Amino acid sequence: MADDELIPPSPSEEAYSVDQDQGEVFTDDDPLALFADWLALAKRAEPNDPNAMALATVDADGLPDVRMVLLKDIDAAGLTFYTNTQSAKGEQLAANPQAAVCFHWKTIRRQVRFRGPVAPVSDEAADAYFKTRARSARIGAWASAQSRPMAGKLALAKEVALKAAQFGIGEVPRPPHWSGYTIVPTQIEFWVNRPFRLHDRKVFLRESVGAPWRTERLYP
Ligand SMILES: Cc1cc2nc3c(=O)[nH]c(=O)nc-3n(C[C@H](O)[C@H](O)[C@H](O)COP(=O)(O)O)c2cc1C
Numbered sequence: 001m002a003d004d005e006l007i008p009p010s011p012s013e014e015a016y017s018v019d020q021d022q023g024e025v026f027t028d029d030d031p032l033a034l035f036a037d038w039l040a041l042a043k044r045a046e047p048n049d050p051n052a053m054a055l056a057t058v059d060a061d062g063l064p065d066v067r068m069v070l071l072k073d074i075d076a077a078g079l080t081f082y083t084n085t086q087s088a089k090g091e092q093l094a095a096n097p098q099a100a101v102c103f104h105w106k107t108i109r110r111q112v113r114f115r116g117p118v119a120p121v122s123d124e125a126a127d128a129y130f131k132t133r134a135r136s137a138r139i140g141a142w143a144s145a146q147s148r149p150m151a152g153k154l155a156l157a158k159e160v161a162l163k164a165a166q167f168g169i170g171e172v173p174r175p176p177h178w179s180g181y182t183i184v185p186t187q188i189e190f191w192v193n194r195p196f197r198l199h200d201r202k203v204f205l206r207e208s209v210g211a212p213w214r215t216e217r218l219y220p
Contacts, residue, residue: 025038025110025190038112039103051070055068058096083181110192113188114185121180142167186208200217200220
């Protein structure tokens with residue numbers, strides 16, 4: 001039995017009747033332009049991190065893994081995020097360069113999912129983005145052996161202090177183990193909440209990168 005104190009019960013008929021139908025929301029035939037429109041709406045509504053997305057990868061045993069990352073760039077090539085390439089996700093992507101991401105914006109009750117192959121960003125692009133990060137975050141990228149066991153919080157503070165001393169007031173270059181990945185979508189699905197769980201879904205599919213998109217509506 002679900003714990004109603006902890007887990008919200010299924011909405012009543014009355015609760016659904018105040019649940020607004022958002023009407024036609026698939027307002028563009030280009031999925032990346034449509035995504036940009038939805039992200040702009042989310043940016044106005046979300047309390048923080050409208051660009052946060054759950055990134056799914058699989059490990060060498062085929063076991064899925066998922067964690068949040070921040071979308072940092074979107075263009076015709078795809079969706080780019082940055083991370084430590086020696087992290088769990090970095091190793092998983094090295095072994096199997098494919099991923100899925102999911103955005104869920106609670107404030108506007110919408111979800112967008114992407115799937116596709118993953119390509120590393122160029123050194124130039126990674127350098128350019130790294131330069132935009134706060135100095136302390138740049139030092140942090142050197143100090144953190146992301147995803148590997150750490151003796152304690154003090155170990156990280158010590159590494160941060162060591163790296164800060166090492167760079168002094170000089171430039172903090174991008175670490176060799178820190179870069180970005182671009183998910184090149186071959187599937188993009190848009191979902192919007194509707195009353196009585198009769199949600200609206202539209203998926204854009206293409207056989208390969210560069211092939212034309214075709215669309216399908218899906219049962220909720
Ligand atoms: C909202 C949010 C945004 C995050 N953004 C990033 C990010 O852009 N890059 C990153 O490496 N980790 C980010 N993290 C931390 C990751 O979720 C994760 O803890 C870390 O990357 C290690 O993941 P891994 O061990 O699966 O490689 C973010 C976490 C949250 C909650």
